[in-house]
Amino acid sequence: DQQVKQNSPSLSVQEGRISILNCDYTNSMFDYFLWYKKYPAEGPTFLISISSIKDKNEDGRFTVFLNKSAKHLSLHIVPSQPGDSAVYFCAASLMNTGTASKLTFGTGTRLQVTL
Amino acid sequence: NAGVTQTPKFQVLKTGQSMTLQCAQDMNHNSMYWYRQDPGMGLRLIYYSASEGTTDKGEVPNGYNVSRLNKREFSLRLESAAPSQTSVYFCASSPGVANYGYTFGSGTRLTVV
Numbered sequence: 649d650q651q652v653k654q655n656s657p658s659l660s661v662q663e664g665r666i667s668i669l670n671c672d673y674t675n676s677m678f679d680y681f682l683w684y685k686k687y688p689a690e691g692p693t694f695l696i697s698i699s700s701i702k703d704k705n706e707d708g709r710f711t712v713f714l715n716k717s718a719k720h721l722s723l724h725i726v727p728s729q730p731g732d733s734a735v736y737f738c739a740a741s742l743m744n745t746g747t748a749s750k751l752t753f754g755t756g757t758r759l760q761v762t763l
Numbered sequence: 764n765a766g767v768t769q770t771p772k773f774q775v776l777k778t779g780q781s782m783t784l785q786c787a788q789d790m791n792h793n794s795m796y797w798y799r800q801d802p803g804m805g806l807r808l809i810y811y812s813a814s815e816g817t818t819d820k821g822e823v824p825n826g827y828n829v830s831r832l833n834k835r836e837f838s839l840r841l842e843s844a845a846p847s848q849t850s851v852y853f854c855a856s857s858p859g860v861a862n863y864g865y866t867f868g869s870g871t872r873l874t875v876v
Binding site for chain 2: 650684690691737749752754755
């Protein structure tokens with residue numbers, strides 16, 4: 649049972665425009681959410697995160713929105729650049745469980761930013 | 764500053780063979796993890812170690828064993844490889860509980876024939 653879902657396997661966006669990547673989750677106990685970016689032949693790298701007490705977090709060109717009632721989060725990239733072309737994973741976790749910070753990942757969305 | 768180092772980068776095994784994937788981190792992180800990535804499945808947690816001396820099962824532990832050799836090193840062993848274990852394996856580390864600053868290694872691409 650996939651608790652974190654990214655229903656769009658791929659997305660193509662023109663350079664300069666907005667990229668919107670979506671993620672849905674089923675476990676209402678999740679209270680911390682992250683986005684990771686992955687280039688081919690490399691490991692994922694942390695991009696941005698949000699706690700469930702917030703509905704928005706912004707870092708430069710990247711903004712993550714959280715809608716807890718809909719169990720939905722999205723990553724906005726504005727403006728999109730060719731270097732943003734990568735696979736993006738959303739991830740979710742439970743804070744303060746007393747154990748390691750385990751993350752549950754989605755299936756990933758491949759973003760291609762075209763010139 | 765190497766971060767998380769995984770060896771080997773590529774490996775081909777025959778069904779039934781065994782092997783150990785090595786992982787080492789130099790960031791003094793307490794927690795370490797092993798994930799596998801398969802097409803359409805995302806990253807799934809195999810085993811993790813919250814701190815030196817402890818290990819726990821993740822979502823897909825069957826067919827694997829782990830050893831947290833010391834604070835730096837966390838190895839993953841396949842005792843009898845199966846074609847279903849063909850995957851890309853990622854090791855990661857994080858500072859500790861409730862800190863999600865994962866640093867990932869570059870991965871090991873394993874093919875079992």
